[in-house]
Amino acid sequence: MNKEKHTASFLKSVTLNSRAWSIWWNLCPGLFLSSLLHSASAALSLYTAVWLSARMITELAGSPSPSGIIGLALAQVLSAASFSLLNAVLERFKTFYSDSASCLYHRIYMDKLFSMDFALLDSQDTYSLYSQIIQNDTWSSLGIHETVSLFESFTAACARILGGIILTAPLFISPVPPGSGNLSLLNHPLCACFLIGLMLLIALFSSFCADKSQGYWIRYASKTRFGNRMADFYISAAKDRKRALDMRIYNQSEAITKLYMEGNTPFGPSSEIARCAKGPMGIWAALSQSVSVVLTVIVYLFVCLKAWAGAFGLGSTVLYTAAIANLFLGISQLSGALGRMAANGRFLEMAFGFLDIPNIMYQGTLTTEKRSDGQYEIEFRNVSFCYPGTQDYALRHINMKFPIGSRLAIVGANGSGKTTFIKLLCRLYDPTEGEILLNGIDIRKYRYSDYIGLFSVVFQDFRLFSLPLGENIAGSCLFDSFKASSCLEKAGFSRQKALFPHGLSAFLYRDLDGCGAELSLGEAQKTAIARALYKDAPFMILDEPTAALDPISEAEIYEKFGTITRGKTAVCISHRLSSCIFCDEVAVFDKGNLVQQGSHEQLLKSPQGKYYELWHAQAQYYYPENA
Numbered sequence: 001m002n003k004e005k006h007t008a009s010f011l012k013s014v015t016l017n018s019r020a021w022s023i024w025w026n027l028c029p030g031l032f033l034s035s036l037l038h039s040a041s042a043a044l045s046l047y048t049a050v051w052l053s054a055r056m057i058t059e060l061a062g063s064p065s066p067s068g069i070i071g072l073a074l075a076q077v078l079s080a081a082s083f084s085l086l087n088a089v090l091e092r093f094k095t096f097y098s099d100s101a102s103c104l105y106h107r108i109y110m111d112k113l114f115s116m117d118f119a120l121l122d123s124q125d126t127y128s129l130y131s132q133i134i135q136n137d138t139w140s141s142l143g144i145h146e147t148v149s150l151f152e153s154f155t156a157a158c159a160r161i162l163g164g165i166i167l168t169a170p171l172f173i174s175p176v177p178p179g180s181g182n183l184s185l186l187n188h189p190l191c192a193c194f195l196i197g198l199m200l201l202i203a204l205f206s207s208f209c210a211d212k213s214q215g216y217w218i219r220y221a222s223k224t225r226f227g228n229r230m231a232d233f234y235i236s237a238a239k240d241r242k243r244a245l246d247m248r249i250y251n252q253s254e255a256i257t258k259l260y261m262e263g264n265t266p267f268g269p270s271s272e273i274a275r276c277a278k279g280p281m282g283i284w285a286a287l288s289q290s291v292s293v294v295l296t297v298i299v300y301l302f303v304c305l306k307a308w309a310g311a312f313g314l315g316s317t318v319l320y321t322a323a324i325a326n327l328f329l330g331i332s333q334l335s336g337a338l339g340r341m342a343a344n345g346r347f348l349e350m351a352f353g354f355l356d357i358p359n360i361m362y363q364g365t366l367t368t369e370k371r372s373d374g375q376y377e378i379e380f381r382n383v384s385f386c387y388p389g390t391q392d393y394a395l396r397h398i399n400m401k402f403p404i405g406s407r408l409a410i411v412g413a414n415g416s417g418k419t420t421f422i423k424l425l426c427r428l429y430d431p432t433e434g435e436i437l438l439n440g441i442d443i444r445k446y447r448y449s450d451y452i453g454l455f456s457v458v459f460q461d462f463r464l465f466s467l468p469l470g471e472n473i474a475g476s477c478l479f480d481s482f483k484a485s486s487c488l489e490k491a492g493f494s495r496q497k498a499l500f501p502h503g504l505s506a507f508l509y510r511d512l513d514g515c516g517a518e519l520s521l522g523e524a525q526k527t528a529i530a531r532a533l534y535k536d537a538p539f540m541i542l543d544e545p546t547a548a549l550d551p552i553s554e555a556e557i558y559e560k561f562g563t564i565t566r567g568k569t570a571v572c573i574s575h576r577l578s579s580c581i582f583c584d585e586v587a588v589f590d591k592g593n594l595v596q597q598g599s600h601e602q603l604l605k606s607p608q609g610k611y612y613e614l615w616h617a618q619a620q621y622y623y624p625e626n627a
């Protein structure tokens with residue numbers, strides 16, 4: 001029963017491994033060729049040296065002729081020199097491709113992350129699975145990465161085995177001459193079969209021991225998951241300049257020391273893994289090595305007995321012992337690689353489990369007409385929404401139309417559903433109930449890339465990239481400098497321009513360039529607004545656009561609000577209700593419901609309304625007489 005299960009999972013590992021290889025083949029075919037060539041050349045150089053040494057010994061042990069010896073010595077020197085040259089070149093060739101594979105490895109996941117539905121990307125299950133995959137890779141390259149080194153091990157083992165078989169075949173067929181007494185038994189076919197069987201058995205046992213040792217390592221991959229996450233977090237936090245202040249003030253170095261030094265933490269000196277490394281893990285590894293020595297002794301004995309009985313001379317004795325030792329090494333390398341492949345199956349399953357997560361959002365094919373008049377009308381029709389995995393409605397029965405070219409302010413207390421409303425508008429999620437229409441057609445029916453192209457958004461927690469200013473604004477390495485500068489001006493960035501001696505080519509932040517400009521939150525926010533302007537989409541969405549700005553810059557943004565949003569339909573979420581004055585309409589959210597809609601003046605006229613309450617709650621600090 002167990003055996004069946006083991007076989008099935010082994011077969012599955014083979015299938016998964018082949019799938020990983022086919023991914024590598026598409027990404028980096030040179031990986032396979034370089035590995036094959038390197039393994040073949042390494043085995044050829046090894047066996048050529050063994051063969052030439054054996055020939056030399058045969059020559060010396062017989063009646064040596066100076067020309068024969070010189071010829072062999074020359075051949076030895078020349079082959080050693082040319083093979084070491086060739087091996088060095090091929091080693092570089094192989095290293096180049098395995099290094100490229102390490103970079104390309106991330107692309108496999110990047111492509112998936114970029115093409116995944118946002119709702120899936122945002123889910124905790126996806127995050128946990130992905131971080132587990134990355135940790136397995138960091139822990140011991142387990143998963144798709146491991147299949148690169150597995151291929152290298154397979155090719156090296158096969159080349160070694162093939163060379164060993166070719167050189168050792170005569171050992172079993174060279175007969176002991178008649179009249180050798182009991183040693184004639186060595187001619188019996190059973191004797192060769194017994195030796196070959198024993199070799200295989202010991203090789204398998206040796207690799208079984210190696211697997212056992214390796215198995216502990218793999219087992220701890222899941223046990224140390226949390227510790228690994230903590231270590232990753234602290235390592236990146238320690239390098240992060242933005243966190244340096246908090247790390248120091250709240251004395252996080254103590255927590256790091258605790259993580260690495262205390263016995264009960266995963267990496268402490270008396271942790272479970274440390275104890276295992278000193279105990280069973282080491283014992284199995286030692287056992288694996290020592291059984292190899294037993295085999296070498298048996299093989300030496302067999303070869304020496306045959307030589308003693310006169311089956312072959314001294315040179316062949318050297319040849320066979322060396323070739324058999326290498327053949328055995330190849331076999332145990334191969335069975336080790338097979339064991340690693342079986343163990344890696346579980347991690348490949350996880351990796352493909354992630355890569356195979358299907359997108360669930362309907363992908364339409366309609367194109368959004370490229371209207372020069374920007375006449376796009378959006379309507380929310382009875383839209384309700386629950387975040388995946390939750391029962392609570394973040395939005396309930398929302399009905400709203402965006403009049404073309406109007407400026408809409410969205411206000412409401414924290415958690416009232418404002419950002420969720422924007423996320424649905426941008427189709428990061430699909431409504432749980434109801435529909436959103438663009439010019440009368442359900443937005444699900446449009447091609448997603450076309451639809452998302454209609455929006456320029458500055459999210460509340462926007463991120464700029466550590467790239468040159470111009471590239472940040474354009475979202476591309478190719479940008480129109482004039483347009484980028486004018487967007488910066490419009491966003492009120494002109495006063496900060498002195499910060500950038502290299503203009504639009506100046507790097508932001510110091511992650512990639514030591515001289516990169518560190519932006520204040522306000523400067524970053526203006527840059528993000530410039531980025532949204534550069535996109536020049538018909539809808540402009542600003543989520544808390546002035547949250548990080550000082551009062552002067554804030555006033556400046558609102559003064560320019562008309563210019564920033566000219567010709568566009570604008571949606572602006574803000575806690576500063578004063579921003580509503582600049583908008584044509586205000587939508588008031590409360591606990592996921594749209595409770596009021598109208599102009600600022602109209603809404604202020606109803607003292608029972610939520611807007612009135614919010615407005616006066618803020619106004620009392622500015623105009624205490626109004627409180």
Ligand code: ADP
Pocket residue numbers: 122387388390394412413414415416417418419420421
């Ligand atoms: P606002 O922008 O008005 O502060 P949000 O739209 O961010 O409010 O949140 C509305 C509700 O949805 C809140 O109760 C919040 O906790 C919940 N919520 C927001 N994001 C998520 C999420 N990714 N998963 C589950 N619930 C969420």
